[in-house]
Amino acid sequence: MECKGALVEAKGDLGEAEVVLRKRGIASASKKSSRTTKQGVIASYIHPGAQLGVLVEVNCESDFVARTDDFQTLVHDLAMQIAAADPQFIRKEDVDAAALEKEREIQRARALGEGKPEKMVDKIVEGRLNKFYEEVCLLEQPFIKENTTTVADLIKTKIAKLGENIAVSRFVRFKVGDTAPEE
């Protein structure tokens, strides 16, 4: 429900009717989210200068949809998103427990260090963890080309338009020198 609210807010400049349609589209998109996606494409994005590159697999249900311009554009946008915003995971559930616990500790220490009242700290920490998810999870990130919407909502809009479930199954992002041993 929070997602929809955010979308409506973000789309304040759209007509009422379009908002309703988009809400319906996203609701029907959510219903499709359990359907199997075995087709799709592999796409890459190499940043000019070739010091940074991304490879991503995005799946849908049929070869037909995989070939559409809409799907191809989405895949290209996702590859650019990964290059620009450097997500570490696809979705919230993928964040490993150790990384989450570490972030929780950091934010707790920070809140206490700022002199926040003890009884408020848990709430502040949870709020900042949402911010953390927005930074490290592809689907939670603001879309680089339109930062009032999230990547998850961008995908849901395409699901609504194309009538098939769509899922990002994996990605990698290589930067020259990331693996070079320290001297």
Add this chain to the structure above:
Amino acid sequence: MECKGALVEAKGDLGEAEVVLRKRGIASASKKSSRTTKQGVIASYIHPGAQLGVLVEVNCESDFVARTDDFQTLVHDLAMQIAAADPQFIRKEDVDAAALEKEREIQRARALGEGKPEKMVDKIVEGRLNKFYEEVCLLEQPFIKENTTTVADLIKTKIAKLGENIAVSRFVRFKVGDTAPEE
């Protein structure tokens, strides 16, 4: 030494002088193999149809060499090699002990099943493990565009020509549906 022998054989059509020069080049290339490679490029290869893609990082010592056509061609060839020949590792030392032990067991059982004499089995197994390395290690594979040379020798020839150490530091190969759960 074995490498050089193979190269000379493979290059039977070259003049004696060129063979000597290539041998010297490869010898001097080997000396460079410990030098640090922090520059380089990230390249991708998407096979027509976009059902298969590769991302690879290839490093050299200077930005200058990274920009040369020779280096760029090498990187492109390596990406195509990975797409076509599906290596699992970069070099022999990267093959994990479990995978190696499993292959050794398979080949031992196969040799015994073929009725080879017990005292010959170890030797046969080692011979077949070399074949296994040629299949799964990028550097041991025959180069797809010229299968009388290995990928390692292709890289050594470029090291000799460009005068800098060159190393493949990582790659991934995605095929659509590889990650799809079984139904």
